[in-house]
Amino acid sequence: MTKALYVHVPFCDKICAYCDFVRVLSHPLLIKDYLSALKSELETYPLVQYETIYIGGGTPSALSVEELTVLCEILAPISKSVIEYTMEVNPESLTLDKVMVMKKYGINRVSLGVQTFDEHELKLLHRSHHKEDILKAMDLLIPNGITNISIDLIYGLPLQTLASFEHSIHEAFKCPITHLSLYSLTIEPNSEFGRQKVKKVSDEMEELMYFKAIELFKGYGFHQYEISNFTHHLPSRHNMTYWHYNDYIGIGPGAVSLYQNQRIENTKNLMEYFKGHYHSDVLNLSNEDQRYEFLMMGLRVKEGISLQTFENRFKESINVHYGESIDKLIKKGWLEIENDHLKATESGYPLLNTVLGELLDETTCN
Ligand code: SF4
Structure with missing residues (x-):
């Protein structure tokens, strides 16, 4: 049974310079x-109770109190036994009234779009x-x-x-956070950075930052549980559902679902979405696709x-299709088997x- 629902809210009050997500101005x-x-899209799926709901975007907190209430009402029939109910929030658009709505409807986790604590960097972005x-x-x-707070x-x-960067990390840990997501900047061709051909830091610096972050996080008692x-x-x-390659449903423009051996991609075109043409692509996943994606995510x-x-x-041992590559990668010291994992x-x-890449090579050779 599908236990995870993603809801994409494609509205933002301002467009960030690096952004290539599905979003429009509110x-x-x-x-x-x-x-x-x-x-209407939600009604196309069976009425089930989800264990996790993730309202992402876009900027869900850019909705007004009334709009947020309507959204939560739409989700209320399927959120009665939700365990983790997350909403993405941009710091500047959160108000007490919105927090009250979130609380009323059971939202118990916030992913706060912080990005950096440096004023110049915030401006640049x-x-x-x-x-x-x-x-x-x-x-x-x-x-x-609402005490379960993640920041990006x-x-x-x-x-x-x-x-x-180190300063931002130390500032982050002055806040009562429970979780942290760390991303390297990608210059997307369709973003303002991409159009301006902005250059990010060198690969060496990026690597240095990544390992410095891991070291500092460890000092604050945060361990890396995913890349x-x-x-x-x-x-x-919620994200564990993606990484464990279990089914999930995504609704809203640009959302993606993994559902009954299909990957369903929703249209990014708002007007098409409004007409009820929700899906732009439905891909039937072969066993081979699923085996590889299970590994890739896991x-x-x-x-x-x-x-x-x-x-x-998959009703067969992992060795049937990947045995040779796994042995090679274990010999190289890049993979290991511990406690049956x-x-x-x-x-x-x-x-x-x-x-x-090496695991994929073996699949394509088989
Ligand atoms: S980065 Fe987030 S807040 Fe900024 S424009 Fe993109 S979706 Fe909106």
Whole structure:
């Protein structure tokens, strides 16, 4: 049974310089049509109770109190037994009234789009918030009982130094966070950075920043449980569904679902979405696709993949298709098997793309 639901809210108050997500500037009429289409799309799926719901974007907190209430009402019939209910929030758009709505409907986790605590870097990214907004958002959430707070940090920005990045990390840990996601900047061709041909920091600096972050996080008691994610004890239950390659449903423009052996991609075109043409692509996943994607997602997680789960799911041992490559990668010291789990070693983890490339080679040869 599908236990995870992703809801994409494609509205933002301002467009960030690096952004290539599915988003448009907020407008009340567009939001009204969106909410009505979203309700209809949700009704195309069976009415089940989800264990995790993740409202992402875009900027869900850019919705007004009334719009947010409508969204939560749409989701109310399927969120009665939700365990982890996350909403992405941009610090500048959070208000006490919105926190009250979130609380009322059971939202118990917030992913706060912080990116950096450095004012110059925030400006460069065209983010709308300042450092004080981040602290204010924490002060609105924590006393009102939303204490499971994740923040995003970004590294590799043009002109970012190791010192400014370290400063952001220390500032982050002054906040009562439970989880942290770390991303390197990607210059997307369709973003403002891409159009301006902005250059990020060198590969060497980027690597230095990544390893420095891991070291500092460790000092604060945060361990890496996934390639980009860190926590002391509260991994993202919702994202675990993706990494464990279990079914999930994504609704809203640009959302993706893994559902009944299909990958369903929703249209990114708002007007098409409003007309009820929700899906732009439906791909039937072969057994081979699923085996490889199971590995690709599972190896991102530090604990790796359960060999027993692989066997139960695909009715054959992992060695049938990947035995040779796995042996080679174990000999190279990049993979290991521990407690019936296949996982990347400390030295293999940063080379995950190469490891996956070698596994893919064997699949395509079989
Ligand atoms: S980065 Fe986030 S907040 Fe900024 S424009 Fe993109 S979706 Fe909106």
